[in-house]
Structures are given as C-alpha cells and as structure tokens.
Amino acid sequence: MRRGFLKFIGAFALAAFVAGCGEAENPKSTNSLDEIKARGVVRIGVFGDKPPFGYVDKNGVNQGYDIYLAKRLAKDLLGDENKVEYVIVEAASRVEFLLADKVDIILANFTKTPERAEVVDFALPYMKVALGIVSPKNALITNIDELKDKLLIVNKGTTADAFFTKNYPNISLLKYDQNTETFNALLDGRGAALSHDNALLFAWVRENPGFEVGMAELGNIDVIAPAVKKGKPELLSWLNDEMKKLYSEKFFYDDYEATLKPFYGDSVKPETVVYSE
Structure with a gap:
C-alpha cells in the first residue's frame, strides 16, 4: 500500500x-x-x-x-x-x-x-466525466498539438494534472490549488487554455461566452x-x-x-x- x-x-x-x-x-x-x-x-x-x-x-x-x-x-x-x-x-x-x-x-x-x-x-x-479543454473563442484550441509552446492551466492534484503529466510531459502546465485561481488565470490570459472535467467546463462557458470547449472529451470516460x-x-x-x-x-x-x-x-x-x- x-x-x-x-x-x-x-x-x-x-x-x-x-x-x-x-x-x-x-x-x-x-x-x-x-x-x-x-x-x-x-x-x-x-x-x-x-x-x-x-x-x-x-x-x-x-x-x-x-x-x-x-x-x-x-x-x-x-x-x-x-x-x-x-x-x-x-x-x-x-x-x-x-x-x-x-x-x-x-x-x-x-x-x-x-x-x-x-x-x-x-x-x-x-457521475460520468471526461477531461475537456476550454480556451478563448478567438484562439480556440481544438487539438492537443496546438498546445505546443503554450501554457496549459490545470488544478493541482486533479485528473487533468495527472493526465498531461503522464501522457504529454512536453506540454507546460501552470498549476493552481483553487478553482477560482485556475479560472481567473484563464480569464487573465496567463495560459492559452485550461483543462478540467468537461462537466464543469460545460457550465463555465455558459457564464463566460468569450470561451468555448474546443475539446470536449480527452482520454477515458471516467466516473465520480x-x-x-x-x-x-x-x-x-x-x-x-x-x-x-x-x-x-x-x-x-x-x-x-x-x-x-x-x-x-x-x-x-x-x-x-x-x-x-
């Protein structure tokens, strides 16, 4: 153990x-x-x-x-x-x-x-959940290759953190503890995109119409x-x-x-x- x-x-x-x-x-x-x-x-x-x-x-x-x-x-x-x-x-x-x-x-x-x-x-x-990626509509990320040489924002200790650390170690991650900090970083343009549970991102973009979930399902469909x-x-x-x-x-x-x-x-x-x- x-x-x-x-x-x-x-x-x-x-x-x-x-x-x-x-x-x-x-x-x-x-x-x-x-x-x-x-x-x-x-x-x-x-x-x-x-x-x-x-x-x-x-x-x-x-x-x-x-x-x-x-x-x-x-x-x-x-x-x-x-x-x-x-x-x-x-x-x-x-x-x-x-x-x-x-x-x-x-x-x-x-x-x-x-x-x-x-x-x-x-x-x-x-619940069912998968990872998604949200980014500004005027610089929409629709493919992981588009994150090359860009910063991706994630929460520490989340499945997004683990997924990109393991599978895409060359993608630079900007990590925060709190969700508020993480999404504020995206709003402030500190990163090109943000990865989180897609179920959360679907709700967030409705409140922030300048952003879009360009990638709605990454990796496996998991459960909560x-x-x-x-x-x-x-x-x-x-x-x-x-x-x-x-x-x-x-x-x-x-x-x-x-x-x-x-x-x-x-x-x-x-x-x-x-x-x-």
Whole structure:
C-alpha cells in the first residue's frame, strides 16, 4: 500500500504531504457507522468554489450537485439532512483529509482512478466525466498539438494534472490549488487554455461566452464516486447499498434537474453526466 501511496502522491506533486500523513495511515478509527451515529453528524468533504458541483453561495450556504447528495446521505444515515458538516477541501487535499480522519466521506467531485483506489475506497459512482479543454473563442484550441509552446492551466492534484503529466510531459502546465485561481488565470490570459472535467467546463462557458470547449472529451470516460478511508467496511457497505437505492429512485436525475440544469440549460443531456444504473 505504501508503494502505491508514494506513487500516487508523486504523480500529484504531494511529496510534502508524506511526512504529515505517516502517523495517520493507521490511526484509531473515528468514522465507523456507529461512531458517526454517536457523533450525530456526518463530516463530508466538498468543494467550496466549484459550481455547479460544490460551492458556497453569496449567503454562505453550501450548494451544488454534491451537496444535494450529501443532504440525502445525512437524512438516510442520521434521519435529518441537516446533520452534515461540510468540510471544504481542495483537489490536492482530498486524500489527505480522508487519511487524517478529518472527514468521513469525500464527495468533492472525486474521479475514480486506479492510483487513488490504491489508497482510498470508492463506493459506487454517481457521475460520468471526461477531461475537456476550454480556451478563448478567438484562439480556440481544438487539438492537443496546438498546445505546443503554450501554457496549459490545470488544478493541482486533479485528473487533468495527472493526465498531461503522464501522457504529454512536453506540454507546460501552470498549476493552481483553487478553482477560482485556475479560472481567473484563464480569464487573465496567463495560459492559452485550461483543462478540467468537461462537466464543469460545460457550465463555465455558459457564464463566460468569450470561451468555448474546443475539446470536449480527452482520454477515458471516467466516473465520480464517494470515497472513504480504507479499513471502513461498514461505512463502505452502507454507501454502496445507499447508492443502489438512489439508482432505483432515479435520484440523480432529480439532483441534475435541481442543481445542474440551471447552469447547463438545454445544452447538455442529463445522461451525458448522470450515472444511474
């Protein structure tokens, strides 16, 4: 596991994180089902600046596709959708927060990858996603070869970071921790293009009409799923059963209508992003 862990954080430029997590690899369990119920609140890691998936609105209220799911998990686990503590995480800190027992579940738009699955356990998925590239309409990037000698903006610790680092090491990456910083860098012209989850880019370009998703699907079509710390079989089993129940209810289509469609309009079909067996 440690070899996989070191490989993972190396790929995501988290070498500084190793020392801090050494003592947290096998800490006393603090997030089993019984302990969550005894605590009376489930701690869920979410984004604070990634609309429409996880963000804090102008009134300081957590909103988004992941938040809609988090409320339902709290309701079914603890009987009240308000019995959830939202813990704001960055892309590069999601694994750290699980390993350090700072959260019980990560719902921060977490794409399942083989490297991540070596260090955390993923439950059944709830979204489909691929990488996309957005750029200004007047200098649209429609082919990866067009990124030669240009800067591509990405978030640290994301699948975009890993994908280009591994497959296109000659492309220069400009990396930021927060989504706000990343997209501001594109708006300010600090890079030629930005790569992120296509589901996010579809929403962003509707709010920023000077930009276009010139490449809508790179690499594999992946899935986004809840994640828990390894060694939590009861919690993982409960989550998998919960996801199956939500599939049967078509819950994620309701989630889409409530949280994503206001951002997408009719430009994206629900089945493009919703995973619901």
